[in-house]
Amino acid sequence: PEPPGAPQLPAVPAPDPPVPGCGVPDDEAFPLDTRIHGGPAGYTAGGPFQDWRLDLTNTTGSPCSGIHPVLVLTDRDRVLRPEQIRFEFYDAGAARWHPVAFQETSEAENVGVFTDFGGFAVPAGETLTVPVRLAFRAGTAPGEVLVNAAIVQRRGADGDWIGDSGDYRLTIGPTGRATPAEPSESTGPTASAEPAEPPKSTKGPEGTESAKPPEPPKPSRPADPAGPTAPPGSTAPARPTGTPVPSTTPTRPPSPSGEAPAQTPPTVPELAHTGSASDARARALAPFAVALLLLGAALVRAGRRHRHS
Template sequence: MSPTSCARLRDARALAALGLAAGIAVPAALLGGPQAAAHSASLVAETAAGAAEAADEQPACGDPGAKEFPIETRIQEAPKTYVSGGGYGIWFLDLTNTTDTSCRALHPVLVLNDEDRKLTADQIQLKFSEPGRPGTEHRVTWETTDRHEQIGVFDGGDPGPGSGSGDSGGSGGSDDGFLGFTVPAGSTVSVRVRMAFTSDTGPGRVTAHAAVVQRRHQDKAKGGGREDGDWVGESGEYRFVIADGATGEIPPPERTEEDIGSRTDVPAEPRP
């Protein structure tokens, strides 16, 4: 999708219809279709420092009038099958800054649509790590929309333990001070993501895609607390299936086998 300057709706207050936690809402109608990954040690320090500096005001990411999003967003190396009650599947969310200035306070938003509309927010377990802090994970909290979409905001809820598949992964949690990712100009930040589903999750087919919002954090000392933002990126579709961990049952095949075999929105590039 190549949004026009009007379609981009850069003021996220115009996206507030869903009223999600953390002041970020992303309607499904705006997250329709598709839009090199590399870790760099030189980016780690700038990423961590930039996130810490994201506060009352920061420069906007990209040109508000541009037709293309400034942050290219790709789901990479993602598994195509998860087992309910099983271990975490690991994948990467790559954020590439196509502008000539650093973009700060970036918060991905993951949207899950299951074909049977049986998936619930408390069945999803998802954690992400900050570049430069691999031993620290943040747990994503989830909301269910009136269209039965599960939406998780990378806003830094309760920090999760470094490993294990038995952690509680539903809604709830508190802000642990995560102020978003910083992506230097012309660079890529790869966010490590771990996702699993609880043992009571039924078999089914799920489609996921990610949006990226740049928050405008308001200083609470100045009476802030509301956090507005701009919609600055989106990924293509990532399709996967959930198998029943107890019975081994898997969903019946889709009409198009080619679609099942597509495990990421774009071909994964070699990772160092």
Template sequence: MAPAPRTPRGARALAAAAVTLAGTLFSTPAPAASAAPAAPAAPADSAAPAPAPACGRVSDAGFPLDTRIHDGPADYPAGGAFKSWELELRNTTGSACTGVHPVLVLADEGRVLRPEQIRLEFYDAGGERWRRVAFEATEEAESVGAFTGFDGFAVPARRTVTVPVRLAFRADAVPEEVVVNAALVQRRGADGDWVGRSDDYRLTIGPPEPDPPAARATPSVPPVPADPTAPAPTPVPTAAPAPVPTAGPDGPAPPQPPPADRFPGDPARPELARTGREEAAPLAPWAAALALAGALLTRTARRLRRP
């Protein structure tokens, strides 16, 4: 069974690391001097009063702010996309807390997680933008990062503020278990007071996800477009059936010539057939006369042969 990931250093050590880091990050250069005359110096025997805490009372035994991490996923593939969770800040006192900066501490069992492998951003509602958190390594091989770049969160008395957070790890991060803790530091000038701490948030850095196989699309053969200049196909004509001859009173009717073929769009053929019949009509009487003359010659020859 794999050993459980180590919890970050104890409360006192975590507080010291958070306050030290916050003091380093909060330290800013003094503003440029204005042209106005300087105020008279205070007497040497008068000591400047220490700034009073702006969140809770000094006599309070517990932290003025209660914080916890919730809705955090358990698995983070190395090199994967951001995964979202929330950091909840709840004011347990009767006075408002301002200038609150969360500080996250990540501790891994193998002590091989490097600060540059952590990708974490929080949403600054006042600035309406996501801000990146830069991490630093501690002497205990932990990664510590403060929410800076803005004036801090304001938590009204007896109210709760929820901070959206998104986390990811680089592809070269070693798969292992990690414990995340959140400490809250209130900025007081160039210093800070530790005003809250969250419970443990345990997560696992998994191996990189394999690349999905590329979809193999079967190329489709496009239809061949019709040629608009090609002539339309000519329909094949169908020959009409020949009429059947019928018997008349004087014997069987002579066979009739087959009708001329008619082709759609070809008026020449019917015209040729009609012209042939019209030319044969004047020859009919001559044919009849010749037949009658032949019959008379036949009868005369028979009479001459009788004794």
């Protein structure tokens, strides 16, 4: 017994109940059929988001929950960098878009985990369609990219491989016309990177504006396609999904700007930005996200070998 007046220790919260397994453990077939569809064949570096879909079909007789897709992008020339990828998925339950942070593996693959939420749930025998959108920043090297999704069910700090999509091949073209600049996560509407209104001061000789009759207004200089869309202080965008990165500044792909359809929900600040609830969730998801980063790439490689053997 504790002596009278001893301070009471805070109660330790009970661990989350284990998530029921999805499907039969020994079954060779995946319990979730996974399909990527609706995506374009070509993307422009520095261009707007392109929409596509990720279908998750539960082929079992029981619901599957705690589902976290792991997206893997592999370019042919192995020059694509994580900070050049802009990717978001839509969480219908929270009615918002979640940005996905990518990390580079030792195999020069770019891996992003769908976290910052409790995971998808798919009822028995039904299909859940997840809207996603992808873009590449200005300066991304042209080339072919292979996209795959490994589907993982979270089980504690680890996960079970329960699905694998086919290949989605796309081609990144060279940077085209400048696209609107993206706002930072904490700002409201920002100025567009497209040609601005004519400057209020003339471009005459430095000094006076009235030294000679003003020349006809010169068209404003088009924005440098590579400038505003270069990774804004972002090395490996590393945290909207709770993924830890050995960096002193957690970053993520900036929120979408006017490129996104007006009717779509706005992007919100990333995970663990402020508030104790977000901080606690980030700490809880951190080891899980790391495990998925490593697991996802390995699973995709194994799936490719299996499909092509």
